[in-house]
Amino acid sequence: MEVIxxxxxxxxxxxxxxxxxxxxxxxxxxxxxxxxxVPSLFPARWVGTDLRHAQRxxxxxxxxxxxxxxxxxxxxxxxxxxxEMLLYRFIRALYSVGRPLLRRLSDDAVLPLLQAVRHLDxxxxxxxxxxxxxxxxxxxxxxxxxxxxxxxLLRRHFCSRFYNETFLLYDRTHREALVHxxxxxxxxxxxxxxxxxxxxxxxxxxxxxxxFYDTIEIKERHNPKLRRTHMPQRYWDTMTEFQGEDxxxxxxxxxxxxxxxxxxxxxxxxxxxxxxxxxxPSPTPGP
Amino acid sequence: xxxxxxxxxxxxxxxxxxxxxxxxxxxGSRPGYIxxxxxxxAGCCHSFSxxxxxxxxxxxxxxxxxxxxxxxxxxxxxxxxxxxxxxxxELADLTxxxxxxxxxxxxxxxxxxxxxxDYTTERMIRCLDxxxxxxxxxxxxxxxxxxxxxxxxxxxxxxxxxxxxVNIELPSEEGLRTLAPNKxxxxxxxxxxxxxxxxxxxxxxLVKYRHxxxxxxxxxxxxxxxxxxPDSDRHILSLTQALYxxxxxxxxxxxxxxxxVESSLLPSVDTKPPLLREHRLYQxxxxxxxxxxxxxxxxxxxxxxFNPLVDPKCSWALKHPAFFPVEVNTAGREELLRVPxxxxxxxxxxxxxxxxxxxxxxxxxxxxVVMKRAQYFITCKGKVLDGLCLRPDSVLRSLTALExxxxxxxxxxxxxxxxxx
Numbered sequence: 001m002e003v004i005x006x007x008x009x010x011x012x013x014x015x016x017x018x019x020x021x022x023x024x025x026x027x028x029x030x031x032x033x034x035x036x037x038v039p040s041l042f043p044a045r046w047v048g049t050d051l052r053h054a055q056r057x058x059x060x061x062x063x064x065x066x067x068x069x070x071x072x073x074x075x076x077x078x079x080x081x082x083x084e085m086l087l088y089r090f091i092r093a094l095y096s097v098g099r100p101l102l103r104r105l106s107d108d109a110v111l112p113l114l115q116a117v118r119h120l121d122x123x124x125x126x127x128x129x130x131x132x133x134x135x136x137x138x139x140x141x142x143x144x145x146x147x148x149x150x151x152x153l154l155r156r157h158f159c160s161r162f163y164n165e166t167f168l169l170y171d172r173t174h175r176e177a178l179v180h181x182x183x184x185x186x187x188x189x190x191x192x193x194x195x196x197x198x199x200x201x202x203x204x205x206x207x208x209x210x211x212f213y214d215t216i217e218i219k220e221r222h223n224p225k226l227r228r229t230h231m232p233q234r235y236w237d238t239m240t241e242f243q244g245e246d247x248x249x250x251x252x253x254x255x256x257x258x259x260x261x262x263x264x265x266x267x268x269x270x271x272x273x274x275x276x277x278x279x280x281p282s283p284t285p286g287p
Numbered sequence: 288x289x290x291x292x293x294x295x296x297x298x299x300x301x302x303x304x305x306x307x308x309x310x311x312x313x314x315g316s317r318p319g320y321i322x323x324x325x326x327x328x329a330g331c332c333h334s335f336s337x338x339x340x341x342x343x344x345x346x347x348x349x350x351x352x353x354x355x356x357x358x359x360x361x362x363x364x365x366x367x368x369x370x371x372x373x374x375x376x377e378l379a380d381l382t383x384x385x386x387x388x389x390x391x392x393x394x395x396x397x398x399x400x401x402x403x404x405d406y407t408t409e410r411m412i413r414c415l416d417x418x419x420x421x422x423x424x425x426x427x428x429x430x431x432x433x434x435x436x437x438x439x440x441x442x443x444x445x446x447x448x449x450x451x452x453v454n455i456e457l458p459s460e461e462g463l464r465t466l467a468p469n470k471x472x473x474x475x476x477x478x479x480x481x482x483x484x485x486x487x488x489x490x491x492x493l494v495k496y497r498h499x500x501x502x503x504x505x506x507x508x509x510x511x512x513x514x515x516x517p518d519s520d521r522h523i524l525s526l527t528q529a530l531y532x533x534x535x536x537x538x539x540x541x542x543x544x545x546x547x548v549e550s551s552l553l554p555s556v557d558t559k560p561p562l563l564r565e566h567r568l569y570q571x572x573x574x575x576x577x578x579x580x581x582x583x584x585x586x587x588x589x590x591x592x593f594n595p596l597v598d599p600k601c602s603w604a605l606k607h608p609a610f611f612p613v614e615v616n617t618a619g620r621e622e623l624l625r626v627p628x629x630x631x632x633x634x635x636x637x638x639x640x641x642x643x644x645x646x647x648x649x650x651x652x653x654x655x656v657v658m659k660r661a662q663y664f665i666t667c668k669g670k671v672l673d674g675l676c677l678r679p680d681s682v683l684r685s686l687t688a689l690e691x692x693x694x695x696x697x698x699x700x701x702x703x704x705x706x707x708x
Contacts, residue, residue, distance in 0.1 A: 100643055103639050103640055103642050103643035104640065104643045104644070105636050105639060105640040105653070105654055106640060106646075106649075106650040106653035106654055111653055125329070125331075126332075128331050129331045129332045129333040129334070129343075129389075129392070130333070130334070131389050132388060132389060132390065133387065133388045133389050134388065135387065135388070140387065140388070142389070160315065160316045160323055161316060161322055161323050162321070162322075162387070163316045163318065163321075164318075164319065164320075164321060165321075165387065205384050205385070205388065207291070208290065208291060208294055208381065208385075209385060209388070209390050211291060211294060211295055211298075212294055212298050212345070212385075213334060213336065213342065215294075215295055215298040215299050215302065216298055216302050216336050216340075216342060216346065217302070217336040217337045217338045217340075218302055218303065218338050218340075218545060218560075219338075220545045220559070220560055221338035221339075221340070221543075221545070221560060221562065222337055222338055223337070223338050223339040224337055224339075225339075226335075226338070226339025227335045227336070227337055227338070227339045229339070230332065230335045230339060230341065231332075231334065231335040239334070240388070240390065241334060
C-alpha cells in the first residue's frame with residue numbers, strides 16, 4: 001500500500017520519514033512538507049519529528065561513508081523539485097548496496113542527487129563572490145535571491161571573513177536570514193526585509209565601485225555573452241554594479257535602520273541545518 | 288583631484304594587466320583583523336566586466352606616472368595622458384571599504400615607475416604596510432615587483448603580499464629591445480629568480496620554524512603581451528614551460544595586445560586584439576599545467592602556431608592517431624587526460640565509477656564527458672560508438688564544426704564589422 005508522508009519540512013523531519021518507512025515496511029508515494037500540503041488520492045500519514053530517529057539515520061549514513069551523509073544533508077538544501085524522493089531513493093539504495101553505491105556515479109539512484117548537489121555547490125561558489133553588502137551605521141546588510149537554500153553553506157565563509165562585523169544576509173527566495181554578531185550567528189526565518197536608503201558615505205562607495213566596474217572593462221574586448229556565461233543574469237538584480245540611478249543617491253540625513261536589524265541577532269539559533277560544524281554554532285565565545 | 292577621479296585614471300591605466308586571481312593562499316581569519324583568504328582552492332570571482340573578464344581584486348596602479356617609455360604601454364612617459372597617484376591612506380580606505388561590502392577579494396597593486404624602481408617599491412611597501420598593520424587587512428594582496436628594485440625591498444614586499452609577479456611583457460629579447468628600451472631580459476629575470484629562491488628558502492624555514500613570516504604564500508606569476516611582436520606560439524609556449532619548470536611559477540598570463548598607440552614598430556591601431564590566439568594559448572597552458580602535456584608535443588618547428596579551427600588538444604589528438612582509441616575501462620589517468628572531451632574532473636569520475644562496473648558510452652555522458660568530442664577517440668568494452676564515421680577528414684570536419692559555436696563571440700562579430708565600411 002502506498003502512502004503519502006507528511007512532515008514538518010525540516011531535514012530531521014524528513015529523516016524521520018525515512019525511519020518510519022522502514023519501521024512500517026512501506027514505500028512512500030510522496031513526501032509533503034507541512035507548508036505545501038496538496039490533496040491526494042493516496043492515504044496520508046503524519047510523521048512527527050523525533051530527533052533521536054533522525055540522529056540514528058544520520059549516524060548510520062556517516063558509518064557507511066561521511067560523503068554519503070554530506071550528500072543527504074546538502075541534497076536537502078537543493079532546489080530539485082523532487083528532492084525528498086531523490087534522497088529517499090538514494091538512502092534506500094545505499095542501505096541495500098552499501099558503500100560501493102557511491103562509486104556508481106551514473107546510477108539512477110545517485111546521479112540525479114549528485115547533479116542537484118553540484119548545482120547547489122556551484123551556486124554557493126558563485127554567491128561567495130556575488131553577494132553585495134551595504135553599510136548602515138556600522139552594520140552590514142545584503143540580500144540574495146538564490147534558487148537553492150545556500151545560507152547554511154555560505155555561513156562559514158562569511159562568518160569567518162567578517163568575523164568582527166555585524167551583518168545580515170537575507171535570502172529572498174526562502175525568506176530566511178543569516179545574522180552574525182560578535183562571533184555568534186543564527187539562521188532565522190524572516191518574512192520581509194527592506195534595505196534602507198543609503199547614507200552619503202555608503203552611496204559614495206557604491207558610486208566608486210560602479211565607476212571601477214565600468215572602467216575596468218577593455219572596450220576593444222567587449223563580450224557581453226561571455227559575461228553572462230560566467231555571471232548568469234539572474235544574479236544581477238542584487239548586485240551593486242547593475243542597479244539604477246536611485247541606488248547611488250544618498251537619502252536625507254537620519255535614514256532609518258533596516259527594520260530587520262532592530263530585532264537583533266540575539267535570539268536562539270534554530271536547529272542546526274547542517275551537522276554540527278567544527279566551531280560550535282551558537283553561542284561561540286567572543287574574541 | 289578627488290578619489291573618484293584618481294580611481295578612474297588609475298583603474299583605466301591598470302586594466303590591461305591580465306592577472307586577477309585570488310587562489311593559492313589559505314589564511315584563516317584572525318581576531319581583530321578583517322578578512323581571510325580561505326576561498327583559496329579555486330579563487331573567487333566577485334564580478335565579471337562587460338568584456339567577460341573576471342573582477343576579483345581591486346586592480347589599480349599606485350601611480351601612472353612613469354619614467355619609462357615602453358612603446359606598447361598607455362602609461363609611457365611620452366604619452367599625453369592625465370597622471371594621478373593614490374596616497375596610501377586613500378588606497379587603504381578604498382580597499383577596506385570595498386572588501387567589507389564583498390565587492391572584492393583583495394587588492395592588486397601595480398605601479399608606474401616614479402623616479403626609480405626603488406622609490407616606487409618603497410611607496411608600495413608603505414601602502415601595503417599601512418593596509419596590513421594599521422587597517423588590519425587580512426585579505427588577499429597581489430603586488431607587482433618592478434625590475435631593477437633592490438632585493439631587500441622585494442623581500443619586504445613579499446612579506447606583505449600574498450602573490451608577487453614580475454611581468455615578462457614581451458616574449459623575446461628582440462621585442463624588448465625595440466619596444467621597451469628601458470627594460471632588458473636580464474633585468475626582468477633577475478627579480479623573478481630572486482623571488483623563486485626566496486620562496487624556496489622560506490619553505491625550508493617554515494618546516495623548521497612554524498612561525499616564520501610567510502613570503503608570498505600564493506607564489507609568483509607573470510604575464511606577457513601576445514601579438515605586439517612577431518613571436519610564434521611555439522616560442523611563447525616553450526617559454527611558458529620553462530617558467531613553470533625552472534622558476535616554479537604558479538601562473539603565466541597572456542594578454543592580447545590592444546593597440547593603444549600609433550607606432551611604426553607596432554601593429555596598426557585598427558588591429559583587433561588577437562583574442563582567439565590568446566584563447567588557444569590559455570587552452571595550451573592548461574594542458575601544460577593539468578594534463579601532463581609538454582610544449583614540444585603540442586607544437587613543433589614545422590607547425591609553430593596553433594590551428595585556429597580546433598583546440599590544441601584536438602589538434603594533438605588528430606596528429607597522433609596511433610595513440611587512439613583509448614579503452615575507457617582500462618586506460619590510466621594520463622591516457623584518459625589526453626582524450627579530447629575528457630577533463631580532469633571527468634577523468635576522476637571515470638576512474639571512480641569504473642571500479643563499480645564496466646562503463647558504456649551512455650555512462651560517460653552522465654559522468655560529464657563531452658561525447659561530441661570524445662566519441663571519436665575512445666572505446667567502451669572494446670566497442671566504438673555505433674554508427675560513427677571515423678575517416679580522418681570527417682572527424683576533423685565534425686570537430687571544426689563543434690568549435691565554430693564555441694569561438695569567442697567577438698570573432699563572429701569581426702566579420703560584420705567590415706560590412707558598414
